[in-house]
Amino acid sequence: MTGNTFGRVFRVTTFGESHGYAVGCVVDGCPAGLSLGEEDINRELRRRRPGGRFASPRKEKDEAKIISGVFEDKTLGTPIAIIIENKDADSRAYEGIKDLARPGHADYTYFAKFGTRDWRGGGRASGRETAARVAGGAIAKKVLEKFGIRIYGYSGEIAGVKAEVDGEIEEIFEKAEKSEIRFPDAEKEEFALERIREAMREGESVGGIVEIVVRGVPAGLGEPVFMKADAYLAYALMSIPAVKGVEFGAGFESARMRGSESNDEMYVEKGQVGFYTNNAGGVLGGITTGQDLIIRLAVKPTPSISKIQKTVNLKTLENEEISVKGRHDPCIVPRAVVVAEAMTALAILDLMMLQGLVPRFL
């Protein structure tokens, strides 16, 4: 587990700056014999791509090019390198503010750490980097599907508007996929959209909550006491830009419950152990229970806003004001959903491989 590599057995190393030649990743540890084409990756990249009316107008064509690790349409078991060229990068909007630290962004901290930074479009700290994660995650998802594991993400809340959902996760997910903001509650969607529009008009942005449900995870996954399944997922998901919190099952609500409410009682039916509830979110003692994993992420509002803010000039060390123009999503929650799915896939597959549950050729 290192800076730009995620995973221990199924490992994804990402690279690339927002306005450099390309972003991309190297996926190491993928089992051999998996059918894999560029379209498998592009399908997920399109889901992440700014699409709706409220998303960034930057037209990221986002076409993945696989440059190694696949031969005659199947994985070789060797590293899969993927390049996604930065075709629509336009750095002009950044030139005027290249020495200013955009509030809520990593400009100041990158500068503090590295003594330098690529100011064009956020450089390495741009959301653009997550395209590479989604590419890696697309491969992980394909492997997981072979084991009956599916990951479903959607916007659980946007700008304070909460989606009311029930029914099977597959249906909820389908509804969300039809919504331009991945909001699975058609009734409430209009309120959420209105708040986004309002924010846009005022040079503002809004945040929300991403919900992830994983179905089909076998019981017994996770390595106590540190590399617990939930701890590792928290690591994976907190690494997504703009995520400020993560919770499992009843999460922060469980802090206000009593033991008998919080505990998930159990039963046996036809020789199978079952649970009456899932406050644990599918993990007990860091090991999966075989129930759905239920995870929620807090996503802060897009830090790039045109509203004027106080900031500093990193070069002159003088106080300044800034209005961030460029092309920015007023709400990144719908796109963060796709990145969260990818990171979840990477973490779960890595845990499975670490535990010896995935053969090295399929």
Next chain:
Amino acid sequence: MTGNTFGRVFRVTTFGESHGYAVGCVVDGCPAGLSLGEEDINRELRRRRPGGRFASPRKEKDEAKIISGVFEDKTLGTPIAIIIENKDADSRAYEGIKDLARPGHADYTYFAKFGTRDWRGGGRASGRETAARVAGGAIAKKVLEKFGIRIYGYSGEIAGVKAEVDGEIEEIFEKAEKSEIRFPDAEKEEFALERIREAMREGESVGGIVEIVVRGVPAGLGEPVFMKADAYLAYALMSIPAVKGVEFGAGFESARMRGSESNDEMYVEKGQVGFYTNNAGGVLGGITTGQDLIIRLAVKPTPSISKIQKTVNLKTLENEEISVKGRHDPCIVPRAVVVAEAMTALAILDLMMLQGLVPRFL
């Protein structure tokens, strides 16, 4: 980052079952030349120890024995092995329920993973294991103090009663240390205590929120894009038993903010960059800002309750009922505070060493 080892450069490996001979840890990567005695560790172990009226009556004497890595009262730079004998273990209360899966506990999941388990006192999944983390954390804290970094933890909320705090963190911490439930708000403390007493009377338990503040962390700490400071801390903290969520700064609240509220505006004063607010909780883009780190953890109620619950017999696969007797804290939040401090110390020191900020001899 593996099952029972935390850290990459400053590494703590813990071992031991609750009712085995001992729990303990091996601390590898500690700089040489640090003054270290058993009392340095015992001091922290006492803070974790069940102490208050509402804590488990198990009298863990918890005396650390250092068996390597220290010579003439100073660390050698070699592994420091620490043993904490399990002197007050009493397995009788577990005998009657040894085949039953206690709801909310890891009994079922350990069994699913390992095909076996030590049923005495929760075995490896017991909170007892955290004594070893606290021992390792005590050493990390000593190193961090040399760099002016201090970690403060307290109960921010218990059983739904929120502590109202303001002022400097040092004072808040001092108040909390005087409270038997680490609650820094003397006025509200009585309400929290009453809820705990009530829960006890009813064979129940309660949860709460742990708050951690870290002062003195330099700007520039953390390795993007995956091993972000906050992602790594989330990993460290979610690995603590009973923790169901973690958030930084405004955390889940930021999901309901607008960009201009959420962003921390900046200024320069006397050549130093400062922030007007700290919604980020001290981390931007995964790298520390130099402000306080602010972290909150959701702790679920103790799963061991005497109230009758439905469960299963793991051997016969029959439905059963269970009342967990033994010796259990009705509220583990105050003790979780100390463990959270330890894990925070381990994560921060490891990030610092990974970044080359700590010499190998002090």
Next chain:
Amino acid sequence: MTGNTFGRVFRVTTFGESHGYAVGCVVDGCPAGLSLGEEDINRELRRRRPGGRFASPRKEKDEAKIISGVFEDKTLGTPIAIIIENKDADSRAYEGIKDLARPGHADYTYFAKFGTRDWRGGGRASGRETAARVAGGAIAKKVLEKFGIRIYGYSGEIAGVKAEVDGEIEEIFEKAEKSEIRFPDAEKEEFALERIREAMREGESVGGIVEIVVRGVPAGLGEPVFMKADAYLAYALMSIPAVKGVEFGAGFESARMRGSESNDEMYVEKGQVGFYTNNAGGVLGGITTGQDLIIRLAVKPTPSISKIQKTVNLKTLENEEISVKGRHDPCIVPRAVVVAEAMTALAILDLMMLQGLVPRFL
């Protein structure tokens, strides 16, 4: 892979100084359900123990105490901590030379690295530390045996006297085990013994070659391109004190061969691929061929000799002379054999687990 931890999935962390309270290890990642008792470890410790007439008179009782990870005589899948107390440590011989750097020893380099050192008996850099490796290796061997993998080590050469061996490795090994210097050639043994005796008389020491043969390794083990099976074994074996070289199969001889001599030609018999020769030593392109692994290690003469040598005082930085008295083996090759077997076992088991070939419960 870190300072005091070997392995990525099956991980052994060793600790302890030669004259401290104990040496020991924590074995993490061992599958659950393995029968394991202290005698399993003690048996291997006795093989390593100074035994022959020519070995160190230090009477290391070397009794392993398992303090975690085993319950009702079976492994739990949790960390197995093992303590071997240092019962016969006698530091008096070191007091007179505590500031002198013994030539050929790590005294100077530990001091350069850590700014301090435990001068008693070599401290952490003592051969004593290898007892902990042998303890960990004993567990790895037990797991490997379940998969039909056996590791055989012997002294291939001592003080320039080469053992002439042929026949099956099991027999060679048995002969070696009967020899007090693990020399499998009874005829030549006397020459080797004479050279050792001669060296002793002259206050000198001698070196030799350890040979390791591993039978039963499946084809397909090893992770190219860096964590090749042979690269990983070289790492494991070069970490043994006094080892100055490692070679596989024809090794350095292959540098003088031609392609047609060096290449191992292949055939098919009854549907099985076979090789006419084994110059590769069982590894091609870093992946095992299914043949025996054949490894040779160069072991330098024991650096502790009573003959007077020039050296320096690390404190006063003055030139001095030294005669190392203490209790030292004039030839450590026979004991290095046992340590080499242990490290081989650790490396192979870790590679197997990394590759998902070992279930997490047996």
Next chain:
Amino acid sequence: MTGNTFGRVFRVTTFGESHGYAVGCVVDGCPAGLSLGEEDINRELRRRRPGGRFASPRKEKDEAKIISGVFEDKTLGTPIAIIIENKDADSRAYEGIKDLARPGHADYTYFAKFGTRDWRGGGRASGRETAARVAGGAIAKKVLEKFGIRIYGYSGEIAGVKAEVDGEIEEIFEKAEKSEIRFPDAEKEEFALERIREAMREGESVGGIVEIVVRGVPAGLGEPVFMKADAYLAYALMSIPAVKGVEFGAGFESARMRGSESNDEMYVEKGQVGFYTNNAGGVLGGITTGQDLIIRLAVKPTPSISKIQKTVNLKTLENEEISVKGRHDPCIVPRAVVVAEAMTALAILDLMMLQGLVPRFL
């Protein structure tokens, strides 16, 4: 330390098959602020490129393209991705033998491990992959030079002809660089060349010895007890294709020495500790002494020979004969020198960064 990633802090992940679109690497952990251009990498790639009359006629243009991590000619501290396109790949020579296992090659073992393989030019197991290592090593060398550390490699022996060298390593290196076989002994060079020519005429190949000297390494580098400097270098160097052995200092010769010959006696001069000899090769107890590192590698003869050999058809499992045509070096030692330098640079820089000796911005 994993399959296709080398290093823990300074990490190089390589990718690419011999006849795929490209080979390349991602270098993560490079300090920010290093001047870096493509020419820095191309210079080393040219050294590795088949150049002499006796090298493979495949014209690898080998031009590195840096696609991330560098901005305005300086490193950003973010991952540096490098692509080297495979421009002169010609798979026709492989078509006729695509199901045959070439003796001495990894064809059979890759097939055993992955159940598939890219048969074109050896796929991932081709020496071509080492171009990516050399690219990563070029960056490591640049960083090391800032700390006064220089790595010198040359052919110490070819086809049994040993170079007789003395004098300063800088001069030896310069002589070797002028030789088309990197042979630093002009007199003996003709004999070595004659043996290569002879081998070529007979459809054969020859091996040799690579020698590496590292000057300027500070005393105190290396992490006992497992990640010793020499153990880690052995891991790095044994991962190079065709290397069958590695030794430090007196290496295998030390097995025949006596203690007083093998030990390097010490002295103090002007307050500096010095050694009279360097049989240890610059490492004691796994930690560097501050002397030159001296390492020797056994390189087997190129396995691709046109001479007819017995082998098997991996598809039909029938016995066959093979004559490997293609374009192959009759002696890869001179090219292995450059790869060995690169791996040495990677290992040393990683150890330095792990130890906190390199700031994260230069």
